[in-house]
Amino acid sequence: MDIAEIRTRNFKALIAGLESRGVTRRRDQGAKLGGFLSASYVSQLLAGKYIGDDVAKKISLAVGTDHGWMDRPHWEQDATTSISTVLETETRPGYVRFDVFEGGAGMGAGLVNQDYPEVVQTIEVAEWEVRRKLGYLPKPGRIQLITGRGPSMKPKLEDGDIIWIDTSCNYFDGDDYYLINIGGETQIKMLQKRGDGMYVVSINPDFPTYRSDEGEVSILGKALIHAGLRRF
Incomplete structure (x- = not known):
């Protein structure tokens, strides 16, 4: 499996994790993943647009991991677990x-x-x-x-x-x-x-x-x- 597919599948897992927590709008998803992804760009990445090195690094850092996180397979985890690092900064109860x-x-x-x-x-x-x-x-x-x-x-x-x-x-x-x-x-x-x-x-x-x-x-x-x- 090449790096492009790994990154795409990881990205889809991140989006699935966000959707499982009620973050369903593409604009809001982009904001969660670093704030540099527009709604249209999120849609393009989900459709298979190549995730370049710089974008992959920024997403990895945005979810609180090392810069190479997007280059390793994570999608087999439960979608909620895949996004757990993002949710560490989620809103507190109440x-x-x-x-x-x-x-x-x-x-x-x-x-x-x-x-x-x-x-x-x-x-x-x-x-x-x-x-x-x-x-x-x-x-x-x-x-x-x-x-x-x-x-x-x-x-x-x-x-x-x-x-x-x-x-x-x-x-x-x-x-x-x-x-x-x-x-x-x-x-x-x-x-x-x-x-x-x-x-x-x-x-x-x-x-x-x-x-x-x-x-x-x-x-x-x-x-x-x-x-x-x-x-x-």
């Missing part, structure tokens, strides 16, 4: 884990979908506090974190604030704050439906409100909670 959304969000001119330094990669919050704030416990991966960038939502949102996004809400759910994509840029904005259409609203008066054309705005999620680092 807590809910929120991971980072892919890419940042602009709060000014916008931020093109791209890698951007995140203030926080993951947060674990006690279940009782999540219930108190949200009224329910979300399924894994439903609510994700982003770092807001730019001045247009000040003073409600400051540059670098962390925002919880409900990714299951990809539709207009009343006047509120949303993560949207408009013109290829991802932004946090308030959406308001008025008699003549949908309006994109900034809090900062230096950024004018405008009416969007039909189909121009794609809703990626609804903003629920925000937090930031502040000096007293």
Whole structure:
């Protein structure tokens, strides 16, 4: 058996292990395996795309093993055991884990979908506090974190604030704050439906409100909670 097949079968075992623990979205799986694998790339690797030396090394290190782990056969183990090294950092009982959304969000001119330094990669919050704030416990991966960038939502949102996004809400759910994509840029904005259409609203008066054309705005999620680092 050549190295390509060994790596592919090991990768499939890792994904199977994650799925057995409820991590079913390709984007979330990529985040678990080092954060450098996009959802589409995970799918390509599962379909048999060759896993190069650098990628194999990064995955091996991401699961907490030596750099050659992917080059040795492990798939005969139970899928849950195969991913045990990843799960060493899994959420503790009684807590809910929120991971980072892919890419940042602009709060000014916008931020093109791209890698951007995140203030926080993951947060674990006690279940009782999540219930108190949200009224329910979300399924894994439903609510994700982003770092807001730019001045247009000040003073409600400051540059670098962390925002919880409900990714299951990809539709207009009343006047509120949303993560949207408009013109290829991802932004946090308030959406308001008025008699003549949908309006994109900034809090900062230096950024004018405008009416969007039909189909121009794609809703990626609804903003629920925000937090930031502040000096007293």
